[in-house]
Amino acid sequence: MNLPYAFPVKLSFLCSPLMFGKALRIMDEETYEMVGAAGFVLGTGANHYEDREICQVEVAFIRKEYRSSPLFVQLLESLVATMKEANPDLAQVQFWVPAEQKDLDRLCSKFLALPGSVKSVVNKLAFYTVPFPALEAYCRRLKRA
Template sequence: MSHYFAKCSTYMYQHRYMDFLLAHYLELKLPYSFSTTLSYISSPLLMAGGAMLCFDDEDEVAGAFGYIHGTGEHDYEDRHVIQLQVAFIVHEQRRSRIFIEGLQFLVEQLDEYADEEPVQEIRFWALSEEANHRLFSKIAKQVTSMIGEEGELNAYVVQLAELRSYLASFERDSRMKEKHGKVESS
């Protein structure tokens, strides 16, 4: 199954981003009230940041990623840090490479604006679940945990250079498969 990514740089894409995430609100499993969740998922559109969508081969939204520059604890002045506010992929697509390709697209976007807004670090929070930890510990280091009313969250941090290096291994794998004729269209 093929897919492609698009920045949410127009009102139409921004509208699809919000519609998609709100339609999947329960699946997001964010341990916050609806109003807090709404502020997190909309912040990439309202603050300095970025949002992107992943579309499947039928031009249906299959995933959404959003980030902001800076952290609340530093009044968003630490702009060398981005926080992933949301990274959601529909269940049917989770076994595909969309997450990795989404991260590759994110790094490309960050590189595109590196002269204006150089990023060195990416941070994100995730529910403290074994499956999440197995996935996210491959790309980032867990730095802390927080227990709130709605559940436990783990904080992860990765340096952009380290993420770039990790993602490069997937590009090498793809080139090797192409060389040996084992690539499916994506």
Template sequence: MHYIHRPCELEMDHSAYMKFLLSNYDQLRSPYSFPMTLSFIASPLILGQAWLIFSEEEYECVGAFSVVFGTGERNYEDREICQLSVAYLQPEVRRTPLFARTMHLLLQRLEHLNPEIKELHVWTARNSDEQRLLTKLSRLDGATRRATDGDLELYALPFHSLKMYSQSLNPDR
């Protein structure tokens, strides 16, 4: 099966993005309250940093991802840091080459949006389903994993290491 990765540029894209993520809200298993999660989902739309993934045959949405450049701690002026706001693929497509292709395209787009990017931050709840993948990524050269006082962990992943890892997956095969 082939997939289309499309930036959310039009009002209909914004609507499809919000509808898709809200209809899958329980599967997102966000460690945050609903209002906070809603802000993480919606804010990248305003900045033009959200994408949808559609199956080519049925043209059905199977995934979405979005980012924000900068951190709240530094008033979003530290744009060399990019935070992954949302990354969600429907369970039936997670174990396909779609993940590798999406990662590759995301990294390309991030570099295009901000050539100065140095690090990708991913926040997750401890003991989440994402732990296995993020633990693997935390082994990349220069990556760090930090626990917070609460139930969250921050994975700081060097952009150049992520690019090398993504290229090793060879998503275009």
């Protein structure tokens, strides 16, 4: 997600889904090469992770050459399914990205177009909140297309 933090903080974003949440490795089925990863935690640090109806995406990465491929859609579908498995009563997904990262604008605008989604900017970081049911419906539409 390319956040502007020091290495120890970035490492914590990678570690927290492994220790406290869920993580996905994305592999190319033909070459068995790892091409991405994603991870999330349920709850927020501000509420001592007791607000488990909120899912915070901590890390999401897919190699550039795979970003516009069907693999990206499969990643999103798998991530949403894993979130639902972790908490069937999930209400909201949230994530942070650099506010001025133009290559993320197109992708994030798709999430922002979902009903009930909100973007706010704090200290050069964009904070997105997306209602989980809207994200789940979006994934179903992508799968049918």
